[in-house]
Amino acid sequence: MVRTVGTTVRGIRTPIVKEGDDLVNIVVDSVLKAAKNENFEIKDRDVIGITESLVARAQGNYATAEAIGKDIAAKFHEDIGVVFPILSRNRFSIILKGIALSGKKIHLLFSYPSDEVGNHLMDIDKMDELKINPYTDVLTEEDYRKMFGEKVLHPFTGMDYVQMYKELCNGNIDIYFSNDPRTILNYTKDVLVANIHDRKRTERMLKEAGANIIYGLDEILNEPIDNNGYNPEYGLLGSNLASETEIKLFPRDSQKYVDAIQNKIKDETGKTVEVMVYGDGAFKDPVGKIWELADPIVSPGYTKGLEGTPNELKLKYLVDTELDDLRGEEVVEAVRKKISSKDMDLIGHSESLGTTPRRLTDLLGSLCDLTSGSGDKGTPVVLIQGYFDNYATE
Numbered sequence: 251m252v253r254t255v256g257t258t259v260r261g262i263r264t265p266i267v268k269e270g271d272d273l274v275n276i277v278v279d280s281v282l283k284a285a286k287n288e289n290f291e292i293k294d295r296d297v298i299g300i301t302e303s304l305v306a307r308a309q310g311n312y313a314t315a316e317a318i319g320k321d322i323a324a325k326f327h328e329d330i331g332v333v334f335p336i337l338s339r340n341r342f343s344i345i346l347k348g349i350a351l352s353g354k355k356i357h358l359l360f361s362y363p364s365d366e367v368g369n370h371l372m373d374i375d376k377m378d379e380l381k382i383n384p385y386t387d388v389l390t391e392e393d394y395r396k397m398f399g400e401k402v403l404h405p406f407t408g409m410d411y412v413q414m415y416k417e418l419c420n421g422n423i424d425i426y427f428s429n430d431p432r433t434i435l436n437y438t439k440d441v442l443v444a445n446i447h448d449r450k451r452t453e454r455m456l457k458e459a460g461a462n463i464i465y466g467l468d469e470i471l472n473e474p475i476d477n478n479g480y481n482p483e484y485g486l487l488g489s490n491l492a493s494e495t496e497i498k499l500f501p502r503d504s505q506k507y508v509d510a511i512q513n514k515i516k517d518e519t520g521k522t523v524e525v526m527v528y529g530d531g532a533f534k535d536p537v538g539k540i541w542e543l544a545d546p547i548v549s550p551g552y553t554k555g556l557e558g559t560p561n562e563l564k565l566k567y568l569v570d571t572e573l574d575d576l577r578g579e580e581v582v583e584a585v586r587k588k589i590s591s592k593d594m595d596l597i598g599h600s601e602s603l604g605t606t607p608r609r610l611t612d613l614l615g616s617l618c619d620l621t622s623g624s625g626d627k628g629t630p631v632v633l634i635q636g637y638f639d640n641y642a643t644e
Contacts, residue, residue, distance in 0.1 A: 257636045260284065261621050261629025269310035273300075274510045277631055282518060284633070292519045295555065297634040298511060299618035302529040302550065303490070304630045305501035311479035313471055315495050318348025318486070321470050326442070326463060329355040331434035333452060334445035337369040337404065337411040340491045341544050342444070345467070346418050347495075349442070356423040357437040358415065362389070366445045368540040371411070371427070372398050389427040406538060432459040443467070446487060446546055468546070471499065487546040488529060501527065504551025512553050526552035528632075531616030532608070548615035556610050562640070 264280040267273060277300055285292055306312075322330070330349065335342050335358070349356060362384060363377055364370040372394070377384070380397055389397070391412065401410050416423055426433060431452045434441055439462035443452045449466045456464050468485040471478065479499045481488070488500030501507075508525040515523050529545035549556075618632040 255636070256639060257634065259617060259621050260288075260633045260635075261627060262631040262633055263628050264304075264631055267304050267308050267630075269307060271308050273305060273308040273507060274514060277511050278514045278518065280631055281515070281633055290635075292515065292521050292523065293635060294521050294523070295638045296521070296523045297556070297614055297637055298515070298523055298525045299528045299614065299622075299632040299634065300507070300511070300525070301618070301622055301630040302488070302501050302504070302527050302545070303498065305504060305507055305527055306479075306498050309479070309501060309503075311481070311499045311501055312492055312496050313475075313478035313480070313489075313499060315344050315348040315351055315497075317475045317478040318345060318471060318497075319351030319353075321475055322349050322352040322354070322442070325465055325470070326352065326354055326440050328440050329357060329438040331357045331359065331438040331441040333359045333431045333434050333441055333443050333456075334361050334366060335415075336365040336367050336444075336446070336544060337371065337409075338544065339407070339409065339414070341489070343414070343418060344491055344495070344497045345444075345486055345489065346415055350419040350422060356419055357434060358423055358425045359431065359434045360412075360425065360427045361429050361445075362427045364539070366447065367542075367544050368534065368538070369404060369411075370539070371402065384429050387428075388430075388433055391425040394425075394427055406540075431455055435459055435461060439463070441465075442470070446544065484546050484550075488544075488550075500529070500545065500550060504549075506551075508551045508553050522555075524553045524555040526556055526611060526614060526618075528611075528615035528618045531619035532612040533616050533620075542616075542619070548609075549611040552611050556614065559607050559609055560613070 262280050262284050264276055267276060277298065281292070281298060330352070332346075332349065335346070360371060363372045363374050376398065382389075382397075394402075394412065402412065403410055412425060416425065424437065426437075431443075432455060435456070439460070441456055441461050441464050443449050443456070443464065443466040445452055446467075449468070453464050453466060466485070468483070468487045470485045471480045472482050472485040474480045481499050481502055484500045486497075486499070489497040492498045504527040508527060511525045512523060515521060515525075526549045528549050530543045530548065532543045532548050534541045614634065614637065617634065621632045622629050
C-alpha cells in the first residue's frame, strides 16, 4: 500500500504527576496505553517529548521567595542593580519579590521598547514621534510617565509592569530605561544580570566597565538553600510561578530521565525511540511580537539521536528547477531517487536552498510545545511519529 501520511503528532494524556512519583514508568505506561487504545504501533525513531514542568514537579524542584532573598543577601552587600528583566507575572514576579526580601535597595534597568522576549513597555510609533533614540537615550521613571502616560498597559495581559514591579518591592526600588547595561553602574556597582539569552554578553560588558559584583540569574539558587529546590546549571532561569510565594525551577538531571525512558521503551517494545525534555518553543508570535522562548534552552535533556540539524532537500526547489520538465509518476520517481542519493551534508548545496538550519531539538521542542499547550489540555507528553521519514520512505 502506498503511504499517504507523513509526520503525526499526538498529545498523550497522563495521570496527574506529584512530587516523588515514578515519572519514567508513568511516561512509558501512558505512551503504551495510548498506543493500545488508539491502535498504533511504536516504531524506531519515534520521538517522545516530556514537558519540563512534569520533570520538575516529580522532582519537587520548588523554591520559596524567602530562599531567593536569602541567597541574594548572601551574595550582595550593597544596593543591587537588576539589569534587563523580562516583563512577566509568571516568570519574574516571584524572583523580584525574593530579591526585595533581601532588604537591599533595588535599581532596576529595563530595556526598551520591549524586553528580551518581545513584551513592549512603550509604543514604537510614539517613540518615533517623541524622537527617542533607543541606542543612546536613558529615561527615568518620571520621563517614562511624562512621555507615555500614568498607565501603560500590556496589550495582552492588561498589566502595567512598571507599576507592578514597584509594588512588589514596596517602593524600595528606582526604575530606569536604557539599552546599555552599563547605565546601571551610575547607580550601583553590584549587579544581578536578569536577561536570558544574551546574559554572557551583558556580564562581559559590565565587567569591562568596572562592575564590582556580578551574578546572573543562573547563579541564584544554583545550590540548595534550606532544603529548597535548585538547579546547578540554570539557577533561576527557566523558573515559573507556582504560587504567590513559590516558584518551580527548571528541572535537574533531565538526561537521566530521557535515557531511562528510552531504555524502558526498548525493553517493552524492542524499539529505539528518541526522548527529550522540552520547555518553551523557539518561535515568535507575528501579531504580539513575543518570542516564546523565555526558558534558557528549548531542551535541557535529549537522547543522542536528536543531536544536529535536519539534512533535507527542498522539494519545491527541485520540482521547479531541474525536474520542471517531468510530470506524474516520472517526477515522483525522480524526487525519490534524489532523496535516496542525497549527500550526508547538504550545507551550501542549492538543493537545500530555503530549508531552515535549526537544531532538531528546537524544531521538535517547538512542535511539542504547540501540541501540549500551556493550559488545560492535560497532555504533558507528546509522541511524534514519522518525523525522520521523507518522501522516499515507504
